[in-house]
Amino acid sequence: MSELLTTPPEQLAEQLRKIAVFSDLPQEDLLWFVSRCQELRIAPGDIMMCEGDKPEFMIIMLEGEIRARAERGPADGPVFTMNSGEVSGMLPFSRLKIVSVTGRAVVPSHYLAFHVSHFEEMFHRLPELVRRLVGLLADRVRNVTRQEQQHEKLAALGKLSAGLAHELNNPSAAARRSAAALRDCLARLRSAARSTTIGPEDCATLAQAEEEIRLSLKPAQFKDEFARVDREEAIQTWLESHNVAEPWKLAPYLAEANLTDPNLARFAAVAGASVGPELTRFATLLEMDRIAEELENSSARISDLIKAIKEYSYMDQGPVQEVDIERGIETTLTIMYHKLKRGITVTRHFAPDLPKVMASGSELNQVWTNLIDNAADAMNGNGNLTIRTARENDFVLVEIADNGSGIPADVQSRIFDPFFTTKGVGKGTGLGLDVVNRIIKNVGGQISVKSVPGETRFQVRIPIQPVK
Structure with missing residues (x-):
C-alpha cells in the first residue's frame, strides 16, 4: 500500500531539477509546486493506478519503475512503462476520462502526485511549465498511437501467420502421408517381385492386358461405405477361389482401383498361378499413380502459397x-x-x-x-x-x-x-x-x-x- 511521507521541500525541489520540464524553473516556483504535491513510495507489486478509476493526479516519477497494461483486456495487450524522471498521469488539457490501464511498481518507487484541482492555479503561476507539459501530452499521444499501431500490425501479422500455417499444414501433411504410402507401395512391390513365377514369355501378354485394363478403369464411386465393403468382400471371395495368399490385404486395393469381375478374369487368364503377386503389383502401381497426383497437388499448393507470400510482401522490391x-x-x-x-x-x-x-x-x-x-x-x-x-x-x-x-x-x-x-x-x-x-x-x-x-x-x- 502507498505510504504518505514527508521530505524537506528543498530536497524534493532539487530532485525535480533533474527532470527536464522542471530543470530551469525558479526555486520559488518549484517550492510552490512541491507544496501542492503528495509524496508517495510503493513497493514492488503495489498498484499506483487501477483501470476504471477516474484520473485525478499528474505523476512525477522521482525513482523506480511502473509498468501499466489493461489487465481486463487481452493478455497480449501493449505494456506502458514509466521510469524515473518521467511525468505522466493526468496532464493539462488531457481528455482522459477513465484510466484504461493498471500500473504496478516493478521496483521500489518514489513519486509525487499533483492533484488536478491545482491545475488552474498552475496555469496562472507557471505558464512555461504548462507549455512544456502540453508538449509532453502531445508526445505521449504520438507514442501511444505508434505503439498501438505496432500492436495492431503484429496482431494482423499473427492472424495471417496462423491462417497461412494452417493452409500450409494441410498440403504438407498430405505430402507426408503420401511419402509414407509410397514406402508401403515399394515394400509391396518388392514382395510381389519375390513371389511371382510368371515367365518372360508371358510378360508381354500381361503388359498388354494391364495397359488395356488400366485405360478402361474409371474412378471408384461407391454410394456409401456399405457398398465399398460389399465390393471388397466380393473381390476377397474371388481371390480366395483363386488361392491368392492373404486376400483380405489385397481386396481393398483392388476395390479402390475399381477392377471389375471381367478385369479380374482376364488378369487371371494371363497370370495363371501368379495372379496374386501380379494383381498386387498392378494395384500397387495404380495406387502409386494416385499418390503421385496427390504429391503434385500438395507441392503445387505449397508453391502457390509461398508465391503469394512473396507477392503480398513485395519482397526484393523497392x-x-x-x-x-x-x-x-x-x-x-x-x-x-x-x-x-x-x-x-x-x-x-x-x-x-x-x-x-x-x-x-x-x-x-x-x-x-x-x-x-x-x-x-x-x-x-x-x-x-x-x-x-x-x-x-x-x-x-x-x-x-x-x-x-x-x-x-x-x-x-x-x-x-x-x-x-x-x-x-x-x-x-x-x-x-x-x-x-x-x-x-x-x-x-x-x-x-x-x-x-x-x-x-x-x-x-x-x-x-x-x-x-
Whole structure:
C-alpha cells in the first residue's frame, strides 16, 4: 500500500531539477509546486493506478519503475512503462476520462502526485511549465498511437501467420502421408517381385492386358461405405477361389482401383498361378499413380502459397513500384483463404485493361487485407463478398462490398478515427481502418463508405500517377 511521507521541500525541489520540464524553473516556483504535491513510495507489486478509476493526479516519477497494461483486456495487450524522471498521469488539457490501464511498481518507487484541482492555479503561476507539459501530452499521444499501431500490425501479422500455417499444414501433411504410402507401395512391390513365377514369355501378354485394363478403369464411386465393403468382400471371395495368399490385404486395393469381375478374369487368364503377386503389383502401381497426383497437388499448393507470400510482401522490391491492383487483391484473397473458405462466396467484377498505379504494393495489400477481414467479420464468416474494380478518370476504383450486419449510421463518421471500433472487447483495437485511411491518404487517394443493414460498400480511389 502507498505510504504518505514527508521530505524537506528543498530536497524534493532539487530532485525535480533533474527532470527536464522542471530543470530551469525558479526555486520559488518549484517550492510552490512541491507544496501542492503528495509524496508517495510503493513497493514492488503495489498498484499506483487501477483501470476504471477516474484520473485525478499528474505523476512525477522521482525513482523506480511502473509498468501499466489493461489487465481486463487481452493478455497480449501493449505494456506502458514509466521510469524515473518521467511525468505522466493526468496532464493539462488531457481528455482522459477513465484510466484504461493498471500500473504496478516493478521496483521500489518514489513519486509525487499533483492533484488536478491545482491545475488552474498552475496555469496562472507557471505558464512555461504548462507549455512544456502540453508538449509532453502531445508526445505521449504520438507514442501511444505508434505503439498501438505496432500492436495492431503484429496482431494482423499473427492472424495471417496462423491462417497461412494452417493452409500450409494441410498440403504438407498430405505430402507426408503420401511419402509414407509410397514406402508401403515399394515394400509391396518388392514382395510381389519375390513371389511371382510368371515367365518372360508371358510378360508381354500381361503388359498388354494391364495397359488395356488400366485405360478402361474409371474412378471408384461407391454410394456409401456399405457398398465399398460389399465390393471388397466380393473381390476377397474371388481371390480366395483363386488361392491368392492373404486376400483380405489385397481386396481393398483392388476395390479402390475399381477392377471389375471381367478385369479380374482376364488378369487371371494371363497370370495363371501368379495372379496374386501380379494383381498386387498392378494395384500397387495404380495406387502409386494416385499418390503421385496427390504429391503434385500438395507441392503445387505449397508453391502457390509461398508465391503469394512473396507477392503480398513485395519482397526484393523497392518501396514504390508499378502495382497491379487486381493481382494484389488476388494475392490477398489467397493469403486470407483460411478465413473465407468455409462460408463466404467471393464475386469478382474486374475491369478489363485496368491501369497499374505507382504506389507501395505491400501497403496497398494491407488495405485490402483490413477491408476484407472486416467484411468477413461483419458477415460472421458466412455471406457474399463482392470486389469490383474500375477506372474513374485519373483514379483506379476498388469497391469491396459485403452483405453483413452493416455499420450503424450514427458511428459511420467515426470509423476511421484511431482506436474507434464497433467490435466487441478484445476483438479489435480500432486501428485497422485508421491504418487504411493513412495509407490511402499517403498516396493521394480517397476512401469512403456507404452502409445499411445487409450491404456495406467501401470505395477506395487511388491515383494512377503519384501525387506530387
